[in-house]
Amino acid sequence: MLDLYFFPTPNSRKVTILLEECGLPYTLKIVDIGRGDQFHPEFLRISPNNRMPALVDHQPLGGGDPISIFESGAIMMYIAEKTEKFWPQDPARKYDVIQWIMWQMGNQGPKMGEQGHFERADKEGWYGDLSYPVNRFANEVHRLFGVLNLGLHKKKWLAAGEYTIADMICYPWAKLWKSRGIDMTEFPNVAPWLETISMRPAVQKTATIGKDIYDGPDKMPEDERARFTKILADQRAVPVPREWK
Template sequence: MIDLYYWTTPNGHKITMFLEETGLPHRIVPINIGKGEQFAADFLKIAPNNRIPAIVDHAPADGGAPISLFESGAILLYLADKTGKFIAPDLRGRTETIQWLFWQMGGLGPMAGQNHHFTQYAPEPVPYAIERYVKETARLYAVLNKQLADREFIAGGYSIADMACYPWIVPHEKQRQNLDDFPHLKRWFAAIRERPATQRAYALAKEINPAPVVSEDAKRILFGQDASVVKR
């Protein structure tokens, strides 16, 4: 049994997509980050960076004590290895999948996240920051579009690399991106959107958080963090 500590963010969706694809037994533990539930002591024992998602695997492959993980990319890789699914078994295929997973973790996610912040949540417009992150998001879309020019999915077969990237493309309109500018990416995006597991994962998100509005109180919690929030 996997306990998934989850909220309805792109990083959270990555893990529900994987779990829906595999049918791996799991339990969802909602962590409402807009209410500050990510700072609860019990959650911090699992996720010391006070971020979702995180998991606890109560049946690890070595038969030992439960294993906890934080960081969505690490979780995807762990679950792929646990199940033997959505990562190629051969060296070259596995390497390609992992490098695109890290590309998302180090590039697409952080840059699109800053795009979201400055285009939607900043208390006042910062033109330089908006231009900077909208352009960088477009560059990253172009990189992904080029990778998809001769293949159906990012690393060949459908994999954790696709699951990592897709949720960050879902809000493309809010990121001020037009998918018509990236035809290979647009085709890939539509194919993943139609997968039954993807649809189940996003339906679950609507059940857990039916009105995903970021209130002013939530903004203070989410965007006002500094070193003082790290409990010692």
């Protein structure tokens, strides 16, 4: 049995898409990151980065004790390896997929995350003039849509000549293009790719999971939004929990 530690954001939707595409049963364990669940000592054992998604597999690949994995890229590689789906294993195609996973984890996810963070901070008027980071991340996100556009030139899928975990991992952030100030007419290779993925039943099924518990800070009452943004914006190192000793 698989437990997916989840809150409805793009990083965890990558994983629900893959689980649904594989037809694997899983249990959602909600980690309410606006309430601080990500700092719970038991969750930190699974994900010391105090971020979800995280996965616990009680019947792991290779047998033995349950294993836990944090970081969506690692989780997706694990599920694809276990099911032998959506990740061809001949070296050329294997590394074609891996390079896009690394790109997503090191570029698209963090940069779009920071773009959202600084835009929100700017809107709330928190720290004075934020035009430099707002502009910097808007430029980076524009550049990264250009990277996707190059990667999809004359191709239906990002890697390996087929639909893989590379597409699934990049899709949930790329689909936010409109709210991130992107003019999709500049990226004609990205639009049909987004459209094709969005039509897949597994993707449609996962699009609304958890929307009843969270649908972005803008839809929250003001006091709840203030608590949510404080927990996410003001973080420093967590000491080793007493419960661990």
